[in-house]
Amino acid sequence: MKWEGNRESDNVEDRRGEGGGGGGGGFGFGGRSIGIGTIVIALVGGWVLGVNPMTILNLLSGGGGQVSTQTQAPTQQTRQPPVNDEMARFVKTVLADTEDTWTTLFKAEGGSYVRPKLVLFAGSTPTACGTGQSATGPFYCPGDQKVYLDLDFFKLMQQRFKVSGEFAQAYVIAHEVGHHVQNLLGLSEKVDNARRTATERQANAMSVRLELQADCFAGVWAYHANAERKILEQGDVEAALKAATAIGDDALQRQAQGHVVPDSFTHGTSEQRVRWFSKGIESGRISQCNTFEAKQL
Template sequence: MKWQGRKKSSNIEDRRGQHPQNFGGGGINPLLLGPLLKILFSKTGLVIVGVLLLFSFLTGTNPLSLIAQFTGGGNLASSVSAPYQPTAEEERMAEFTAVVLADTEDVWNQLMPGYREPILVLFSGQVNSACGFASAASGPFYCPADEKVYIDLSFFRDMGKKLGAHGEFAWAYVIAHEVGHHVQKLNGTLAQVQSKRGKIPEAEYNRLMVRLELQADFYAGLWAHHTHRIKGVLEPGDLEEALNAAASVGDDRLQQKATGRIIPDSFTHGTSEQRARWFKRGFDFGDMDMGDTFNASKL
């Protein structure tokens, strides 16, 4: 894929090197509870508590939140930053990601009037989102609550090593697929599917999830079609890389590799054949009307 020297998106939030404190919702850090009690029942502690209560009275601040912050608690969803030194390979991946995100913005701004561009968050290891705490093991994901795509760039290396999905356009497929979920958020499809959770049998809900994921694959192919049409960025072998990446994350292949068994009722993303075929359909037609997976007679 021809990407060097091209425009990069400004909608990148770099949280690499930040380590979220995942102790749950507010309150006092349980690891500090013992030392806190010793302080509170000492003479020094009584003076400290008195000062905090006075400050609380004068400012209207919750005294418990003051004590929590004083003892290292407070907003436990906050992050602790540490110096982060990415490798040259990772920096190259980050630049590539910013270019692909810019390409998705150009395409979807053309296809959807009033398109609201998502933020892409780069993280390392673990991250807090409006959808909850996640680790790199979860893989890239889209959070509709904050309209952000989250990616640990180590996933791109794992795609090649663990899934056999190599190449930069395989990475581009992943980014475009997650942006596809953002498109579904904007057009209401995502909310319609999620509203069914817990209201219909699990197997039926899983089938809806498959249709949702296959449509995001279609949107990724649609993006590739228009990006190449507008900018001529594809090189020989790029399409094959994306198709292989789509196939590598099929439910059947992942289940077979993990457990040696395939359970169709538990599928939530579609088979390898389906995922590659719907991506190819989006690439071939470049027409959003051709991506209605929810009314398709054959998936």
């Protein structure tokens, strides 16, 4: 992926090295579907703790009951990453690229794009959705419109699933920014409201459609970023598709327990995630990402 020399966003906050965020209870998702790495961490947690990974996954995905959502995160003093931190520079560049792309797309439709802040942290950190944990993987909190990322997740992608490459990492960031776009469009709120009165099976199905749309939005970003700034190199798209395949619900459940339970899917199958990311990157059109009216995912 060609990214060096491109604009870097100043909208990145570095909380690494700070004390982990306190606060009572676990991470409050407030009805929002969980981050891209949740199932991955369930596998790791199950291995470390000797607990069935599906038990951890059920808790992380909200199956363990209601969780409270804070309305405001504790005030943090904004600190920029060191200028010589190459990984942070990469994240800042990818974030800037999403900012430029979505600003242009929103403007074309007569709207204004509100840039999300991206927070780098390690371990845990306070958020408007409760205490954010590295164990959830990268995630977006609509309460403060921030994307939270522990860079160790990228090491986990490579070590556990043999998924590497900067564009695969950029896909992860763009997916979470996709959730921010959904929030700005009012889609996240509609899904959250519908989930409150739905059965667990219905709520999971809604989460799948939300996650697949975020995959498609990530593809839309990649289409326009490459058209404008020629960021893609040979093998980049294949790396992103490999990442999408590796974190499909069916692939992760099969690895965790040897079989799949479709009704418990919250992110979509490997095939679905590849299909919707591909729809976005091939068309570059937001209209192609309407997973909520799609008869076949």
